[in-house]
Amino acid sequence: MALITKKPRGTEDVLPRDSYRWQFLENIFREEAAAYGYREIRTPVFEHTELFERGVGDTTDVVQKEMYTFTTKGGDSITLRPEGTAGAARALLEHGLFNDPLPIKNYYLTSCYRYEKPQAGRMREFHQFGMECYGTKNPAADAEMIAAAKAIFDRLQIHDLHLEINSIGCPTCRAEYHKALKEYFTAYRDELCDDCKDRLERNPMRLLDCKVEHDHQLAEGAPTIQEYLCDECREHFESVKAYLNAVGVEYTVNPKIVRGLDYYTKTVFEFISGDIGAQSTVCGGGRYDGLIEDLGGNPMPALGFAAGIERLLLTLDAQGIEIPAPDSCDLYIASMGDRAHLKAASLATALRTAGIKAEFDVVGRGLRAQMKYADKLSAKYSIVLGDNEIDEGVAKLKNMQSGEQKEISLDPEQFISEFTQAKLAYDFSE
Ligand code: HAM
Secondary structure, three states: OOOOOOOOOOOOOOOOOOHHHHHHHHHHHHHHHHHOOOEEOOOOOEEEHHHHHHHHHOOOHHHHHOOOEEEOOOOOEEEEOOOOHHHHHHHHHHOOHHHOOOOEEEEEEEEEEOOOOOEOOEOOEEEEEEEEEEOOOOHHHHHHHHHHHHHHHHHOOOOOEEEEEEEOOOHHHHHHHHHHHHHHHHOOHHHOOHHHHHHHHHOHHHHHHOOOHHHHHHHHOOOOHHHHOOHHHHHHHHHHHHHHHHOOOOOEEOOOOOOOOOOOEEEEEEEEEOOOOOOOEEEEEEEOOOHHHHOOOOOOOEEEEEEEHHHHHHHHHHOOOOOOOOOOOOEEEEEOOHHHHHHHHHHHHHHHHOOOOEEEOOOOOOHHHHHHHHHHOOOOEEEEEOHHHHHHOEEEEEEOOOOOEEEEEOOHHHHHHHHHHHHHHHHHHO
């Protein structure tokens, strides 16, 4: 029978030897989110297709070209989430979270699915860490959200991330801007891709992030929204910049940033890495004050960001930032003879209960092979149990790196206490 060894294109396995890298990042995300008062939200990996059509926008590339959509046996149209915001907003509405004290602060760690052309940093299944806050219009919140993202990247010791910000206004100021864009692109109508011809009529701003090269070039010369911002949006943006200055977060205003999803209003931002090639945006976000209303709820301002975990890992690698590999084994208990085998099993059980990573032989190897295995595990310590050790109730605890040995009691309680002291001294000396 043929071996099945091919994963679907654009997906990755995270192997046991590498998963600590993911866990390291995930732990930092969780700790930082908690420090900012965010709690985790988990939503289904699939949602009704309509949620993304209305939330993300049916003129976006994500909805038009990239969604994994299928019809269920029951006849429902279902889509694997292409991003985390729409599902979290749906859950907020469904469970009346808007009644909770404001602001509501949610974070998520999720897989997302987009049918894109895979390349370095662009996957069909990828993972996001996101922080999202509902219930504040205040520009201080925009700056805090950006600062929170930056704090996480700083903690990961990533350097040279470039922060770009922009304001893309609100529906009021956008009406005039749409007219200007329409006028500009109509002159090139025949050169546009078919999707953009449609976007020209329905949502001209979406032409600005079309991935088709020629359309992209045309977009370079298009008017920017800056001149069309209404007073409120202009003041909001000025205030966000003042807060960012006050907290010492460096940024560049890039009037070309429009983001690829329809729900954004006012502030948008991206963190860009110069070290990972073309797919260089490691984090994107902004304000989306209209989303809850677009989904049928009462208006509620919102803002947030999501960072791509694969792209962060690529950046860490490119910058030579090492993630510490955890120790896999504190103590290997080698044994010879039936009594010793049983003692090894019971001692390991007691040690594990006390949080010590202990292993013993469950393969039936001889002593030499057991010690070889302990070496491969990079066990910090080992003991060898035989009839003598069992009779005397003591064994030799060996530091596998220095070769140093000292006696240790085989009484489980005493063992744990003596071992913990030895290990502490070891960890300390490292
Ligand atoms: P987004 O810019 O589409 O925004 O995605 C956020 C991040 O996910 C990107 O900056 C990138 O790091 C990562 N990413 C996106 N697509 C891929 C892909 N195909 N392969 C690998 N990584 C990818 C959003 O998704 C918004 N929901 C962010 C947000 C949250 N805005 C407000 N709250």
